[in-house]
Amino acid sequence: MAVREIEPIELELDRLEHMAESGYYNPYTLFDWPDAIEPDMPWMSESLTTLAGTPMWDELTREQQIALTKYEAINFFSLNIHGIRELMSEVVMRIHERTYANVSEFLHHFIGEENEHMWFFAQFCLRYGGKLYPAQPTLQADSVEHLSPVARELVVFARILIFEEIVDHYNAYMATDESLPHIAREINRVHHQDESRHVAFGRMIFTNLLGQVAKRDPAEVPLVAEYLENYLRYSIATLYNPAAYRDAGIPDALALRRRALEHPARHAAHERILKRTRTFLTKAGVGRELVK
Amino acid sequence: MQAVREFILDRNPKLERLDDDLDLIDSRAINSLAFVEFIFLLEELTGESIDPEDLDLDDFRTLNAIGARFLKQKAAS
Numbered sequence A: 001m002a003v004r005e006i007e008p009i010e011l012e013l014d015r016l017e018h019m020a021e022s023g024y025y026n027p028y029t030l031f032d033w034p035d036a037i038e039p040d041m042p043w044m045s046e047s048l049t050t051l052a053g054t055p056m057w058d059e060l061t062r063e064q065q066i067a068l069t070k071y072e073a074i075n076f077f078s079l080n081i082h083g084i085r086e087l088m089s090e091v092v093m094r095i096h097e098r099t100y101a102n103v104s105e106f107l108h109h110f111i112g113e114e115n116e117h118m119w120f121f122a123q124f125c126l127r128y129g130g131k132l133y134p135a136q137p138t139l140q141a142d143s144v145e146h147l148s149p150v151a152r153e154l155v156v157f158a159r160i161l162i163f164e165e166i167v168d169h170y171n172a173y174m175a176t177d178e179s180l181p182h183i184a185r186e187i188n189r190v191h192h193q194d195e196s197r198h199v200a201f202g203r204m205i206f207t208n209l210l211g212q213v214a215k216r217d218p219a220e221v222p223l224v225a226e227y228l229e230n231y232l233r234y235s236i237a238t239l240y241n242p243a244a245y246r247d248a249g250i251p252d253a254l255a256l257r258r259r260a261l262e263h264p265a266r267h268a269a270h271e272r273i274l275k276r277t278r279t280f281l282t283k284a285g286v287g288r289e290l291v292k
Numbered sequence B: 001m002q003a004v005r006e007f008i009l010d011r012n013p014k015l016e017r018l019d020d021d022l023d024l025i026d027s028r029a030i031n032s033l034a035f036v037e038f039i040f041l042l043e044e045l046t047g048e049s050i051d052p053e054d055l056d057l058d059d060f061r062t063l064n065a066i067g068a069r070f071l072k073q074k075a076a077s
C-alpha cells in the first residue's frame, strides 16, 4: 500500500466518536429472532424490488412476487456482506498507518460495527433463507491501475461511501415499512442508524482525499469521476441478480435482467437511488458531468 | 462470437482492433466492473451457467480461449 505519498488525514470526529460510544449496543442480544417469517409477507418493500414499476412485475403471480421479495432481500443482504467484507479488509490494513493515525479511533468503531452488520445480515439470510448468494468474481488486474496512489486511496473510501449510501436508501425506507415482518424492519432500522455516522465520516474523508488528488494533479479529477460513475452503474447492476429471479421461479432470468435494466421506470428508480450521492459528488467537483 | 466482440468494443471505444489473442484482462479491455456483465453475457449465449465461486480466469483471457471454452464446446455438444 503506497500511503507514503498521502498527507496525514485530520478530521474533526469527536461528535461521531461520542455517538458511536453512546449508541453502542450488543447485536448478539438485540434482536428477537422469530422462528420463521410470516408466509404471505414480503421480505423487502415491493417498491424496492428490481422489477417494481414495470409490466414484468405485474406479470408475476402473487407467489412469484412474494418469492422475488424474499430472494432479492437475500441478495441485498448478501451484497452488503460481501461488499463490506472486501472494503473492511482495506480499512483494517490502514488502521495503524501514519496517514490514518488521527482517524484510527473512528476506524476502530467502523470495523467493529461493520463486523456486527455482517453478522446480523447473515443471520437473517441463513435462518430464513438457508443461504447467502456468493460474491461476484473480481479481477486482479483492477480498474484503478491508471490512477495515482492518492487517487486509489480516494477510490477505496469512495467505494465504501457510495456503497453505504446506496444501501442506506433501502434501509431508510424499509425501517418504517409496515408491510414488512418486524424482524426485517428492525434489521434495516438498526443498520440505518449506524450508517448515518459512517456516511458522515465517509463524506469527510472523501473530501479530504479529493482535495489531495486535486492539489497534486487537477487533471486526474475527471479520471476519478469516470471511475466513480462506472462504480455507481456497477453497484446498481449488482442489485439485479439472475439467480434471485431463478430462485423466485421466474423463467428466462438473464433476458429478464437485461429488459429490466433497460426499462425507463428502472432508470428513473436508479436516479432516485443515486440522487443523494450524485448531488454530493457534483458539489464536491467530481460528478458525472466531468466524464467525457 | 460477434456478440462477445461487440460487448468488448462497446466498452472500449479507443480499441482499434480486437485480436483473437489479445489478453482482455491484462489489457483491461474487461475490468473488474465489467466482468460480471461479461459472465452474464456468456451464460446467456451458451445457456450454461458459470459458477462465480469456481471459475478459471484463463478461460476468459482471450477471444480464442473464450471460443474454445464456451462457444465451440456448445456447438460440438
Ligand SMILES: [Fe+2]
Pocket (backbone or CB within 6 Å): A084, A113, A114, A117, A191, A195
Ligand atoms: Fe454496515
Ligand SMILES: [Fe+2]
Pocket (backbone or CB within 6 Å): A114, A164, A194, A195, A198
Ligand atoms: Fe457502514
